[in-house]
Amino acid sequence: MRSVISYSIKLIALLVFASAAIAVSAQDARLHFEKLNALETKARDVVEVNVDGKLLDLAKRVTVKLNDENSKKIAQAISGLKGIYVRVYNFENENEYNIADVEEIRNELNAPGWERLANVRSKKNNQKVDVYTMFAGDVMSGVAVVISDTKSVALVNVIGPIDIELLVELSGKMNIPKIDITRDSGPAPVIKTKNDKE
Amino acid sequence: MKNDYLWDKTGDDPEIKRFEEILAVYRHTETAPPLFAAEIAAPAMEPARRWRLSFSFAFAAAAFAAIVVAIGISLIAPRSGGGETAKNPGSISTPTIESDIAGPVDENHNVTTVPEKTAVPSHAPERQTANPLRTALRSRRQPALPSKQSIAGQRYDALTGDEKYAYGQLMLALSITGSKLKVVQDTIDRIEDPKVKITDKNR
Numbered sequence: 001m002r003s004v005i006s007y008s009i010k011l012i013a014l015l016v017f018a019s020a021a022i023a024v025s026a027q028d029a030r031l032h033f034e035k036l037n038a039l040e041t042k043a044r045d046v047v048e049v050n051v052d053g054k055l056l057d058l059a060k061r062v063t064v065k066l067n068d069e070n071s072k073k074i075a076q077a078i079s080g081l082k083g084i085y086v087r088v089y090n091f092e093n094e095n096e097y098n099i100a101d102v103e104e105i106r107n108e109l110n111a112p113g114w115e116r117l118a119n120v121r122s123k124k125n126n127q128k129v130d131v132y133t134m135f136a137g138d139v140m141s142g143v144a145v146v147i148s149d150t151k152s153v154a155l156v157n158v159i160g161p162i163d164i165e166l167l168v169e170l171s172g173k174m175n176i177p178k179i180d181i182t183r184d185s186g187p188a189p190v191i192k193t194k195n196d197k198e
Numbered sequence: 199m200k201n202d203y204l205w206d207k208t209g210d211d212p213e214i215k216r217f218e219e220i221l222a223v224y225r226h227t228e229t230a231p232p233l234f235a236a237e238i239a240a241p242a243m244e245p246a247r248r249w250r251l252s253f254s255f256a257f258a259a260a261a262f263a264a265i266v267v268a269i270g271i272s273l274i275a276p277r278s279g280g281g282e283t284a285k286n287p288g289s290i291s292t293p294t295i296e297s298d299i300a301g302p303v304d305e306n307h308n309v310t311t312v313p314e315k316t317a318v319p320s321h322a323p324e325r326q327t328a329n330p331l332r333t334a335l336r337s338r339r340q341p342a343l344p345s346k347q348s349i350a351g352q353r354y355d356a357l358t359g360d361e362k363y364a365y366g367q368l369m370l371a372l373s374i375t376g377s378k379l380k381v382v383q384d385t386i387d388r389i390e391d392p393k394v395k396i397t398d399k400n401r
Contacts, residue, residue, distance in 0.1 A: 047374070049367060049370050049371045049374065051364075051367050051368050051371050055364050055367065056364075056368070058360065058361060058364040059364040059365050059367065059368035061361075062357060062361045062362075062364060062365040062368075063365070063368075065353065065357070065361075066353050066354060066365075067353065068353070074372070078368070078372075084368075084371045084372070084375065085371075086370075086371050086374045086375065088374065118382055118385075118386055120382075120385045120386070122385075129381065129382055129385050131382050145375070145378045145379065145382065147378055147381060147382070154374075154378055156374065156375050156378050158375065164379070
């Protein structure tokens with residue numbers, strides 16, 4: 001009898017710990033974009049998109065309701081999604097914003113749980129590209145993309161698993177830009193991105 | 199006075215007979231029952247009615263004759279050669295409707311709202327043949343099937359305002375995410391290219 005009770009207590013404690021760990025990990029996947037409010041006042045263009053909670057649930061139902069091939073794939077790609085947050089700031093002049101504000105966001109990505117997927121630095125336009133992911137076990141619980149240069153800052157924070165392969169497959173359709181994963185055959189100079197063409 | 203003659207005209211009563219002769223002019227004579235108002239009024243309007251009837255018959259006869267002549271001409275007229283051949287049966291002349299959905303992100307990370315054109319099917323496919331009657335009959339037998347895009351467009355139109363907003367916001371977020379991932383992918387591809395010179399301050 002005592003062994004049964006002790007076993008039950010241990011099991012309950014384990015479940016509570018696991019649920020707390022999952023909750024904490026889900027909470028940590030969310031970046032605090034409110035630290036970038038100072039950029040909003042200085043930026044020429046600001047794009048802010050927050051899709052979570054009931055809005056996301058409604059959007060998921062719409063993808064099911066449309067019931068066409070692409071919508072079905074999108075519904076499948078975002079089936080486990082809990083939130084997606086986007087911030088894009090474009091500035092008129094170079095170095096018009098405080099870099100420290102963006103570095104605060106990057107410091108959050110150094111916290112435990114986040115794994116660096118890509119980190120690129122370019123001298124030209126002082127471009128910095130960072131991609132981080134967070135996993136809860138084998139399940140992706142978050143993605144963060146931070147791209148900054150002298151005239152723009154872009155941040156994407158995805159909470160929950162998202163099928164990136166499907167996103168690649170659907171790129172080009174449904175007004176999602178096509179992602180070309182093939183290499184360029186021509187000669188490539190020092191790292192160039194789209195922003196370098198300006 | 200004898201009552202018999204007065205009631206059944208048996209016997210003889212000269213005085214009653216004399217009264218009958220005097221009052222004979224006022225005797226009731228049975229005539230046809232009175233006509234209804236429409237029957238009484240009909241003779242007065244008869245000329246106009248006759249004119250209307252004749253006009254309507256003439257018009258119907260002329261229309262019938264025109265139809266018969268048109269059918270005859272269409273059947274007898276020779277078919278044309280390759281000049282007026284039918285268009286692609288699958289082509290449907292359709293008006294388009296536009297709905298605003300988040301568009302791709304340009305180089306300046308400006309999100310553009312691109313109107314998405316969706317097709318609305320017409321009632322029947324257009325064909326240019328020499329036999330419009332056959333074309334009309336054929337179109338009735340084979341109704342045009344709406345394209346997949348038009349079905350999606352109709353379903354999108356059936357959404358409420360909130361649903362369209364939520365869907366638009368989601369597509370906008372996915373669009374921006376896809377564009378940023380593309381930037382990352384392009385950058386990584388160039389890094390992996392051995393011809394690329396990498397400048398990494400962190401190394």
